[in-house]
Amino acid sequence: MIPSTLEYTKATSLDEALAAVKAGARPLAGGMSLMPMMRLRLAAPGAVVDLGGVPELVGICEDGDEIAVGAMTTHRSVANDPLIRQHCHVVAQAAAGVGSMTIRNRGTIGGSLAHADPHGDLPAAILAAGGAVIVRGSGGERRIDVGDLITSYLTTSLAEDELITQVRLPKGAGQSAYAKFHRRAIDWSIVGVGVSIGANGVRAAAIGVGDRPMRLSAFESVLNGGGSLDDAIAQAGEGLSPLGDLDGSTEYKLHLVGVLAGQAHAEASSR
Numbered sequence: 001m002i003p004s005t006l007e008y009t010k011a012t013s014l015d016e017a018l019a020a021v022k023a024g025a026r027p028l029a030g031g032m033s034l035m036p037m038m039r040l041r042l043a044a045p046g047a048v049v050d051l052g053g054v055p056e057l058v059g060i061c062e063d064g065d066e067i068a069v070g071a072m073t074t075h076r077s078v079a080n081d082p083l084i085r086q087h088c089h090v091v092a093q094a095a096a097g098v099g100s101m102t103i104r105n106r107g108t109i110g111g112s113l114a115h116a117d118p119h120g121d122l123p124a125a126i127l128a129a130g131g132a133v134i135v136r137g138s139g140g141e142r143r144i145d146v147g148d149l150i151t152s153y154l155t156t157s158l159a160e161d162e163l164i165t166q167v168r169l170p171k172g173a174g175q176s177a178y179a180k181f182h183r184r185a186i187d188w189s190i191v192g193v194g195v196s197i198g199a200n201g202v203r204a205a206a207i208g209v210g211d212r213p214m215r216l217s218a219f220e221s222v223l224n225g226g227g228s229l230d231d232a233i234a235q236a237g238e239g240l241s242p243l244g245d246l247d248g249s250t251e252y253k254l255h256l257v258g259v260l261a262g263q264a265h266a267e268a269s270s271r
């Protein structure tokens with residue numbers, strides 16, 4: 001199938017992109033999720049604005065105790081960036097495992113968060129690290145913690161005319177790791193878990209177990225309360241009720257959460 005007719009513009013500045021979005025155009029980042037949805041006619045925007053020519057949206061730099069990552073930065077750049085690898089390893093590791101080389105060359109960190117797929121690896125890794133996004137719209141600029149950004153399946157708290165401009169990653173998440181289970185290297189994760197061990201204790205988040213990335217509260221509280229890793233693993237799935245489907249039953253996915261949380265914690269501890 002081919003997409004329905006639409007108007008295409010390529011913005012060359014952030015102001016131009018924001019004006020187009022305000023006028024009703026759908027932002028187009030790497031196109032790795034939006035284009036397939038358009039081809040299947042699950043999305044049929046009348047206009048799209050390509051963000052690929054907006055210089056303000058690309059790049060990675062240190063800013064105090066955070067790393068500022070432009071929304072249009074590709075998964076490949078995130079995976080290979082020395083700052084992110086050192087200070088927020090869980091995010092670099094998750095980006096390195098996204099889909100195939102082609103997807104990583106085109107797909108962007110901002111697009112992954114805005115798309116809010118409940119199986120997307122980046123949102124879980126950024127939630128585990130305690131990251132946030134900076135968004136701009138006609139109401140000005142605001143910061144949203146990633147835990148408050150994704151509200152449900154393919155749904156975010158972004159207003160219609162808002163763009164994610166930056167992702168902010170904390171520099172205190174170097175001792176962290178991402179573990180996922182999928183059948184073939186190119187497949188989406190059935191379940192993925194990010195764990196970060198920082199000054200405020202352990203943070204963990206999982207995908208594939210709900211309609212959005214979920215914090216593993218029981219796993220965190222056992223470890224932050226001085227309990228053993230075995231107890232934390234046994235309780236990791238508490239409060240979660242993933243739907244059984246062709247990928248596995250509810251029980252199987254809950255089992256995977258514990259196994260992957262244990263793996264990610266062990267790897268994070270050894271870093």
Ligand SMILES: Cc1cc2nc3c(=O)[nH]c(=O)nc-3n(C[C@H](O)[C@H](O)[C@H](O)COP(=O)(O)OP(=O)(O)OC[C@H]3O[C@@H](n4cnc5c(N)ncnc54)[C@H](O)[C@@H]3O)c2cc1C
Nearest residue numbers: 029030031032033034099107108110111112114120121164
């Ligand atoms: C075959 C295949 C395998 C994949 N495997 C994985 C995987 O294993 N793990 C994984 O995490 N992902 C996977 N993906 C998805 C991939 O990570 C995409 O890159 C990502 O979901 C969307 O990013 P994008 O830049 O391509 O965004 P686009 O497809 O361009 O946009 C996605 C959505 O976000 C909106 N949007 C984009 N940028 C912004 C912005 N700055 N502000 C506001 N809204 C915005 C768009 O309007 C659209 O609604 C896969 C995709 C494919 C096609």
